[in-house]
Amino acid sequence: TQLLEQSPQFLSIQEGENLTVYCNSSSVFSSLQWYRQEPGEGPVLLVTVVTGGEVKKLKRLTFQFGDARKDSSLHITAAQPGDTGLYLCAAGVVDAGNMLTFGGGTRLMVKP
Amino acid sequence: EAQVTQNPRYLITVTGKKLTVTCSQNMNHEYMSWYRQDPGLGLRQIYYSMNVEVTDKGDVPEGYKVSRKEKRNFPLILESPSPNQTSLYFCASSKKGYNQPQHFGDGTRLSIL
Numbered sequence: 001t002q003l004l005e006q007s008p009q010f011l012s013i014q015e016g017e018n019l020t021v022y023c024n025s026s027s028v029f030s031s032l033q034w035y036r037q038e039p040g041e042g043p044v045l046l047v048t049v050v051t052g053g054e055v056k057k058l059k060r061l062t063f064q065f066g067d068a069r070k071d072s073s074l075h076i077t078a079a080q081p082g083d084t085g086l087y088l089c090a091a092g093v094v095d096a097g098n099m100l101t102f103g104g105g106t107r108l109m110v111k112p
Numbered sequence: 113e114a115q116v117t118q119n120p121r122y123l124i125t126v127t128g129k130k131l132t133v134t135c136s137q138n139m140n141h142e143y144m145s146w147y148r149q150d151p152g153l154g155l156r157q158i159y160y161s162m163n164v165e166v167t168d169k170g171d172v173p174e175g176y177k178v179s180r181k182e183k184r185n186f187p188l189i190l191e192s193p194s195p196n197q198t199s200l201y202f203c204a205s206s207k208k209g210y211n212q213p214q215h216f217g218d219g220t221r222l223s224i225l
Contacts, residue, residue: 009152031211042116042202042216043155050211088154092210098143098162099170100214102155 003027004091006103014111016078021106023089024071030093032065032072033100037086046074079110114139118203118217125193126225133188133220135203141215142208144186145170146178148199149219155202161186162208193224 007022023032031050035043047056049065049072056063060083062075076083086107090100116137125131137144145160147170157170161180175197177189186205190197201220206212 004154006154033211033213035214041218042204043214044216045213048211048213090155090214098145098206098208098210098212098214099157099160102147104152104154 004089004101004103006087006089006106008106009104010107010109012109012111013079015080017110019076019079019108021074021076021087021108022071023073023091023103025091026070027091028069029091030069031091032069033090033092034063034072034074035088035090037088037105038084043086043088076108079108081110081112084108084110114215116203116205116215116217118201118220120220121218122221124223124225127194128192131190131193131222133190133201133203133222135186135188135217136184137186137203137205137215138184139205139215140183141205142183143212144180144203144205145214146176146186146188147202147204148172149202150199158188158201190222193222195224198222198224 033048034046037043047063052069053067054065060077086105088105089103119134146158147155159178161167203217204214206214
């Protein structure tokens with residue numbers, strides 16, 4: 001099983017600040033997904049990146065897949081209280097079919 | 113509405129008493145899986161199924177069983193639950209393919225005393 005490490009594990013910031021969450025591995029992946037999970041609910045997909053160097057934007061969220069496809073980052077600009085939640089990265093490999101390896105998660109709290 | 117439904121949402125039970133957590137999806141997805149979520153460990157896969165009558169072990173299958181008799185249902189069975197199986201459990205489904213989005217249920221919180 002490939003290991004995905006997320007950092008930081010916890011992040012507490014004020015509304016309006018910027019932040020970056022990292023997802024790293026020593027293995028190469030075919031795809032990388034980011035999910036957000038809110039209390040009492042299951043994770044919900046934010047984005048999928050599949051090409052090395054790919055950058056995707058979702059409003060104030062910017063996702064990047066590393067050139068070597070071993071790492072990814074999620075950057076949030078001007079964080080809002082509604083961004084509070086657990087952010088999970090999940091990696092897939094073509095040979096493994098639908099199986100995903102999840103990182104340990106980053107718990108973000110944005111205070112008003 | 114497209115969804116994955118798990119039942120029960122919460123269960124407190126005792127060691128050794130068999131229990132089943134049901135999972136049903138209405139999206140005609142081929143792939144279904146079960147995860148457990150524990151603090152600091154993220155989501156770890158228990159079992160998965162690529163299609164009807166096809167199941168396989170994930171990373172932490174010990175103490176669990178599954179079945180896939182129908183495409184829409186994928187129950188998780190704990191034959192003899194133990195306290196170390198106290199956790200938050202999620203069922204997920206998706207279309208086939210390595211980059212398909214996983215659709216998760218809202219979770220089942222199990223406490224084994």
